[in-house]
Amino acid sequence: MAVIGVSTSQDNHPANVIYNKNHLRYPVKTFPVNPKGGILNREKLYPGVEDIQEDIDVAVIAVRAEYVPGVVEQCIQKGVGGAVIISGGFAESGNLSLQQRVVDIAKEASFPFVGPNCLGIYAPDYMDTFFLPGERIIRPDKGNVGFVSQSGGVLVDQMVKFAGQGIGISLAVSIGNKACIRETDMLDWLDQDLETKVIAFYIEGFEKGEGRQFIEKVEQCSKPVIVLKAGKSKKGIEAVSSHTASLAGDYRVFSEIMKQHCVAEADNEYELTSFCEALSCYPKGINGNIGIITLSGGHGVIAADACELHGIPIPGIDPATIGIIKEKLSSGIRNIVSLANPLDLTGSSTDSDIVTTARHLSRDGNIDCIMALLIPYSPGISTDIGAKLSQVARNEGKPMIAYVPNEDKYKIIIEGFELNNIPVASSVEGAVLMAKALMRCRPC
Amino acid sequence: MLEKNSKKIIEKSKSSGWILEPDAKALMKLQGLDIPDFILTNSFEAAGQFLKKSESGVVAKAVSKKIIHKTEHKAVVTGIVSADHLKKEMVRLQKLAGCENILVEQMVQGIEVIIGAKNDFQFGPVIVFGIGGTSVEIYNDTAVRMAPLKPAEVLSMVESLKAKKIISGYRGMAGVNMEILTNLMVNFSLFVMELENDIESVDLNPVICTRDRCVIADARIMLKC
Incomplete structure (x- = not known):
């Protein structure tokens, strides 16, 4: 990897942050580039990408916008595989012609790039082009959710939420102005990627006719697709046009068409998180028909209310x-x-009562999915309950969704589920949203 | 493939930006869709003859390039059963702005739905379906799908409406013939796909559905500039 634009004077320059973290913490061999050459932290700076002896797979470009076309040309000359253009100052700030010049240069040479105006790529265990210091951000573990976002900020924030829920990432890409690599390209790539089981998008808007292309690819895709759409309200649309120079279309059309083609549309970032977790465990989806097991009458009622609100049959x-x-x-x-x-098994029930109930409820033809609301406060419940119920789900072959309060104390129960591929929500509402995700993602 | 006649109709309407009701309906008929029997006339005698043959009365409408939204201009009169009434309304309609002639057509009664199409910026042609009539914007109880439609998608559009019971029939009232409605909508969606480059939007409103027919009672096609 070449990081172009590393500064000798500013430690906080995006290029420096990217260079340091990849150089020090990732297996990728990283070369710093600065036209003036020189030395940074006792490492040699290369004056140009052409001065690097070895082959370069990816160049991270973080120079001022007006220098980007020249740098892209140099990368093409050198035979670099592709680029991540971090630099801003293109279409998002009205500089359309400069962006078009970069696109024309790259297109002629079939040179793929992500961006400009983006955070780029986070591939756990491989590389990280986010210009945010490693100690500042929360990174989810390696996992099976591929996430593509037009906005870098939303991506980083969503990573925090994923990490909090124990959801792992196979690849996270912030595509920024998406001048070259777009959602449809990422959908193709993630569909082929063996490590990705669920593909999620944060979308502000498509170009002319691009929504139809996206849907055509979704129809071919073997994995569940989730979207979070911004630019729904009039105010939101104004914010979008000034934000990433994207034309937000008519939201109603977007939403209805996503539903028509079995794309699970999340209403907000919490739904997105729940949807990703549920669909990474159960990509096939269900018809609805939830059987709820609770240890407290109140939790049962709250779950039943939420199910009705979201149109989930009980x-x-x-x-x-x-x-x-x-x-x-x-x-x-x-x-x-x-x-x-x-x-309602009440707070006096024990592990064996819960396991027996889950087993026989799973065998009931009316029930498609078990929702276990496990409040682990009473003494009859052991720390093994997560692992035990996972066994039931595996043996009976019916999806199960659990709610366990997200506290360190109960981690052993949560892991008993999650390590066995049973999704766990940290609220009753979250568990219901998981069921909603499974319901949305089924072919008409 | 579109018939030559259909292409002709579209070409001649391009200058005004939209297709007048009689031509829009002629297009629908060429596509094999059901429209009411009608005559286009300024003669009271011809209109009177047509009324005599129509069992359930007639509707009279002004045909004018200047009137896109007929209801607002009081350019539609429904439920005409007597020759006197017809003559009186024809005289009034003929005085409306730009009125070329009067469309007198058979009155059909049933459940009114709207079937529309829009050329969406992101998704291309999309089909809209809902409870029709003049209050469609107020209730906005509609479903939207990407064209072309599959028969199962027509069913899911109906299912997704709040007013789905009106379509399926309730309190002893007959519902809509779903087979005919499905054929109409699938066929209409194919028509819209073919004209993707020419049309901006289409309103078939109302389409009147009974147990054995789905008749396009009004049609307006807005063309791309």
Whole structure:
């Protein structure tokens, strides 16, 4: 990797931040470039990318906008594989002709680039072109969500949310002004990528006819696709045009067409997080029909209300199933439980009551998905409950979604689920949103 | 493929930017869609003859290049059953701005829906479906899908409406014939795809649906400038 534009005087220059973190913390071999040459931290600065002896796969360009066309030409001369153009000062600030010049130069040489005006690429364990110091940002672990964002800020913020929920990233790309690499290109790439299971986008707007292209690619794509759209309101649209020089289209059309083609549209960043987690575990989706197991009547009611709000059906349980569950429950709770849907096992239940109930509810033909609201406050619940219920889900072959309060104390329960590929929400609402994601992502 | 006649209609309307109702309906008919029987006339006698043959009365409308939204200009009269009434309304309509002649057509009664199309900047031709009539903007109970439509998508559009029970029939009222509606919408979406480069938007409003017909009672096609 060549980082072009490294400064000898400004430690905080984006190029310096990018150079330092990749040079020191990633396996990628990184070369600093500055036209004046010189020495930085006892390392030699190369005056030009052509002065580097070795082959360069990717150049990170962080020079002033007016120098970008020249630098791109040099990269093409050198035979660089592609570039990430961090620099701003292009279409987003009205400088369309300069951006077009870069596009023309690159297009003629079939030279791909990300940006300009972007943070670029975060590929865990490979490279990181975000010009934010490593100690400032929160990076999710390596995982299976591919995330593409027009806005760098939204991307970084979303990474914090992913990390908080234990969601891993296969690749995160901020495409900025998307002058060359666009959402449709990233969709193709992530569809082929073996490490990616779910593809998520933050989209402000498409170009003329590009929405249709995107949909055509989604139809070919074998993985669930999630979008978060900005520029829905009139005010939002103004903000978008001044933000990344993008024309936000009619939101109603966008939203309805996403639904028509089974793209799960998240209403906000919390939904996006829940959708990513749920669909990375269950890419196939469900028809709805949730069976709710709760240890507190209140949580059951809150979940049922949220399900109704989001149009998620909660069917009745087959009387035969109820009979079996009642027979197998421990005698202490048999007469105090509420055997309906939501199924309230009360705070007096134990692991074995919950496991038995989950098993038989999974076998009920009316139920497509189990939602387990596990408040681990009562003494009958052990720290093994996550792992035990995961076993049930695996044996019965029905999707399960869990709610466990997101506290360090209960990490062992959460991991018992998550390490076994059962999504865990940190709120009841979050669990319902996961069910909503599974429902949205099914072919008509 | 579009018929030669269809192309002719579009070409001759390009200068005004939109296609007048009789021509728009002629286009629909060429596409195999159902429109009411009609005559285009200024003669009271011819109109009277047509009224006699029409069992459920007629509708009279002014045909004018200057009137895009007919309701606002009081250029539509429905439920005409007597020759006197027809004559009186024709006289009034003929005085409206730019009135070339009067469209007198068979009155059909049933459930009014709107079927529209729009050439969207990001997605190209999209189809809009909802409960029709003059209040469509107020309720905005519509579904939008990308054209061309598959039959299953027509069903999902109906299902997604708040007023879906009106379409399926409720409280003893007959619903819409879904097979005919589906054919109409799929066919219409193909028509819109073919004319992608010519049209800006299409309003078929209302389309009147009964147990055995879906009739396009009014059509307006806005062309690309």
